[in-house]
Amino acid sequence: MLLTSKLGLDLAVGFLWGTLISVVNYGFLQWMIRRNAGQPPQKAALAVLNAQFVRYFVDIAALVVVYKHMWVLVGAAIGLTVMLKYTVIAQYIESRKHPYVSKRIKRNKEKVPREIE
Numbered sequence: 001m002l003l004t005s006k007l008g009l010d011l012a013v014g015f016l017w018g019t020l021i022s023v024v025n026y027g028f029l030q031w032m033i034r035r036n037a038g039q040p041p042q043k044a045a046l047a048v049l050n051a052q053f054v055r056y057f058v059d060i061a062a063l064v065v066v067y068k069h070m071w072v073l074v075g076a077a078i079g080l081t082v083m084l085k086y087t088v089i090a091q092y093i094e095s096r097k098h099p100y101v102s103k104r105i106k107r108n109k110e111k112v113p114r115e116i117e
Helices: 006-035 041-065 070-079 082-097
Strands: none
Touching: 006 041, 006 070, 006 082, 041 070
């Protein structure tokens, strides 16, 4: 019943709008990372930081476009978080394939004397 009402339609349109912007932003960031993979670390980091600023600007612009329609705005805000949730879930699944192994060296409690050469 919610989807057939004006409220449900507004939420769905906003969600689709936010999801579209989120997917485009995620693709842009991945493209920027691949493009700067061979660059020196400082230059690559600066390029990715600039890409982040562009992404934030696009997110804000996407919300400003629909700000007069409250439920479209709410749906867009929820849709903008879709790729974040996707990334968290994908990383969790990947981490389950490769369990974390501590790189700390376990020290023996007994001190072993060094031999004098």
